Amino acid sequence: MEGSSLCLCEMIRFFYSLIIPGLAGCGILTVLLILSFxxxxxxxxKRKSELTPAGKDGARPLVVAFFHPYCNAxxxxxRVLWCALRALQNRYKEITYVVYTGDKEVTxxxxxxxxLRRFNIKLPGPVKFIFLQKRRLVEASLYPHFTLLGQSFGSLLLGWExxxxxxxxxxxxSMGYAFTLPLFKYLGGCHVGCYVHYPTISTDMLSVVRDRNTRFNNATFISQNPILSNAKLVYYHIFAFMYGLVGSCSATIMVNSTWTQNHILALWKSADHTSIVYPPCDIKTFLDIKLDSTSKKEHSIVSVGQFRPEKDHALQIRAFHKLLERKSPEQKARLKLILIGGCRNTKDEQRVVELKDLCERMGVEGNVEFKVNIAFEDLKKHLSAATIGLHxxxxxxxxxxxxxxxAAGTITLAHNSGGPKLDIIIQQDGGITGFLADTEDSFADAMDKILSLPDEERLQIRQNARQSVNRFSDQEFEVTFLAAVEPLIKKT
Structure with a gap:
C-alpha cells in the first residue's frame, strides 16, 4: 500500500511539474500569435496605402472588390456579378471597382x-481585374477525398493571394467562398459581405448522410457502410461548425432564395443581417414570345439545364418512359422530350452518352432529342414551341x-423542393403558375395531367406564370441588392 501511495504521489508531482511550464508555454505562444497577427x-x-495611393485632391478612392474566380463563365x-456591378456603378460613380478572377487566359x-455577348450587360464604368494565379486550388478535381475541406482551404490560399x-x-x-470572409475582415480590415447562391454544406446534406441515402454526393459504398457513414457524418458536422463560424463574419449576407436562407440561418445564425435578393433573370428576352392558344397536334416537353449529375436527367427520361407507357402508338408519336443543356467538360459529355444509352434501354430513343450547347435563339425556338418545361x-x-x-410561356413542372417550391411556382393572385412533383410516377402523372388540360386552362396557367416572374427582373434585383449593400459602403 505504501509503495502504491508513493507511486501515486510521484505521478501527481510529475504532472504538477508540467502544468506551470505548459501554461507558460501556452501563454507565450498566444502572445506570439497575437503579435504576429x-x-x-x-x-x-501599409500595403493598402501603397497599392491605392491618394489622388491629386489628397483623398484615397474607395475600393469595392468582388471575389469571383470564374467571372468569365x-x-x-x-449574371448576378455583372448586374451587381452595373447597379453599383450607376449609384456610386466615384468608387473604384475590382474583380478578383482566375481567368488569366483572357484579358x-x-x-x-x-x-455583353452572353447577358447583354454593358457596364457604365471601368472595372479593374486582379488576375489570380492559384485558382486551381479551389477546383474539386484536386481533392478526390474531403473535397469540401480541401476546396475551402484552397479558397483561403487563393483569398490570401x-x-x-x-x-x-x-x-x-459573390461565389460562395465563405472561408475568405474572416481573412479580409480581420487581416484586411475590410467591411465584408457575401452573396450566397448555394451553401457549401446544408442541413439537407447532413440528413442524406445520417439517413444513409445514396446521392450523387454520397456514394453507395459510403451509404451502405455504417462505419463510413458515421465517420462522414462527424466530418460534416465539424465542417458545418467551421462554415458557420466563418460565414458569421459577414456584415451583410445576401441569399438567392428562401431555401438557401433557411440553411444559412441554421448554420450562420445571423438573421439580423441576412436578406433574400433574388437573382436577376433575363425574363424580358422570353416575354416577347407570343402565347399561342391554338390546339397542338404535337407536344414537346423541354428540359433546360447543364448536363450535371445533380440535374437528374435520368429521372426525366424514366418519368417520360412511364408517360409513354400510358399512351397509344399514335399518341406516342406526337410526344417528344427535348433535353437542352451545356457540357462543361468531358465528364458532362460522357454523361450525355450514358443518358442516350438509358433512352435506348428503355426504348424511348425515338422520342428523345439531345440539344447540347445550342445557340440562344435555338433555345428560344424550342421553348416557344414547348408545352411543358421540365426541371x-x-x-x-x-x-x-x-x-x-x-417567362417563355411553357407550363412548368419542377421538383417539389428548394427554390421552385418555396419561391417560384407559387400562386399568383390565387391562380396556378405551374406544377410540382418528386418521383417518377408523380412526374409522369403531372405531365399527363398537363397534356389533358383544355387549351383555355393551359393558357390561363401560362399567363399566371408570366405575371409572377416579374419578381425576378433585373430592376427588382438592383433595388434589393443596393438596399443590402448600402450599409457596407456607408460604414467606410
Missing amino acids: LVLRLWIR GGGGE GEQILNGA ALLKCVPDVYID TMWNEHFGIGVVECM
Missing part, C-alpha cells in the same frame, strides 16, 4: 465583351431555368 495586419494596411452566378476587355494584390475597403464574396433537380437552390421556362 497585429504585425501582419499593420503590414497589410456564362452561368447565373456571373479584362475580353471578359467584359463576354458579359487576392488580398496581397489588392486590399479593398469593401469586400464581397427535376432535387433541392435546386433557386432555379433560373424554371423562371425562364415560365
Whole structure:
C-alpha cells in the first residue's frame, strides 16, 4: 500500500511539474500569435496605402472588390456579378471597382465583351481585374477525398493571394467562398459581405448522410457502410461548425432564395443581417414570345439545364418512359422530350452518352432529342414551341431555368423542393403558375395531367406564370441588392 501511495504521489508531482511550464508555454505562444497577427495586419494596411495611393485632391478612392474566380463563365452566378456591378456603378460613380478572377487566359476587355455577348450587360464604368494565379486550388478535381475541406482551404490560399494584390475597403464574396470572409475582415480590415447562391454544406446534406441515402454526393459504398457513414457524418458536422463560424463574419449576407436562407440561418445564425435578393433573370428576352392558344397536334416537353449529375436527367427520361407507357402508338408519336443543356467538360459529355444509352434501354430513343450547347435563339425556338418545361433537380437552390421556362410561356413542372417550391411556382393572385412533383410516377402523372388540360386552362396557367416572374427582373434585383449593400459602403 505504501509503495502504491508513493507511486501515486510521484505521478501527481510529475504532472504538477508540467502544468506551470505548459501554461507558460501556452501563454507565450498566444502572445506570439497575437503579435504576429497585429504585425501582419499593420503590414497589410501599409500595403493598402501603397497599392491605392491618394489622388491629386489628397483623398484615397474607395475600393469595392468582388471575389469571383470564374467571372468569365456564362452561368447565373456571373449574371448576378455583372448586374451587381452595373447597379453599383450607376449609384456610386466615384468608387473604384475590382474583380478578383482566375481567368488569366483572357484579358479584362475580353471578359467584359463576354458579359455583353452572353447577358447583354454593358457596364457604365471601368472595372479593374486582379488576375489570380492559384485558382486551381479551389477546383474539386484536386481533392478526390474531403473535397469540401480541401476546396475551402484552397479558397483561403487563393483569398490570401487576392488580398496581397489588392486590399479593398469593401469586400464581397459573390461565389460562395465563405472561408475568405474572416481573412479580409480581420487581416484586411475590410467591411465584408457575401452573396450566397448555394451553401457549401446544408442541413439537407447532413440528413442524406445520417439517413444513409445514396446521392450523387454520397456514394453507395459510403451509404451502405455504417462505419463510413458515421465517420462522414462527424466530418460534416465539424465542417458545418467551421462554415458557420466563418460565414458569421459577414456584415451583410445576401441569399438567392428562401431555401438557401433557411440553411444559412441554421448554420450562420445571423438573421439580423441576412436578406433574400433574388437573382436577376433575363425574363424580358422570353416575354416577347407570343402565347399561342391554338390546339397542338404535337407536344414537346423541354428540359433546360447543364448536363450535371445533380440535374437528374435520368429521372426525366424514366418519368417520360412511364408517360409513354400510358399512351397509344399514335399518341406516342406526337410526344417528344427535348433535353437542352451545356457540357462543361468531358465528364458532362460522357454523361450525355450514358443518358442516350438509358433512352435506348428503355426504348424511348425515338422520342428523345439531345440539344447540347445550342445557340440562344435555338433555345428560344424550342421553348416557344414547348408545352411543358421540365426541371427535376432535387433541392435546386433557386432555379433560373424554371423562371425562364415560365417567362417563355411553357407550363412548368419542377421538383417539389428548394427554390421552385418555396419561391417560384407559387400562386399568383390565387391562380396556378405551374406544377410540382418528386418521383417518377408523380412526374409522369403531372405531365399527363398537363397534356389533358383544355387549351383555355393551359393558357390561363401560362399567363399566371408570366405575371409572377416579374419578381425576378433585373430592376427588382438592383433595388434589393443596393438596399443590402448600402450599409457596407456607408460604414467606410
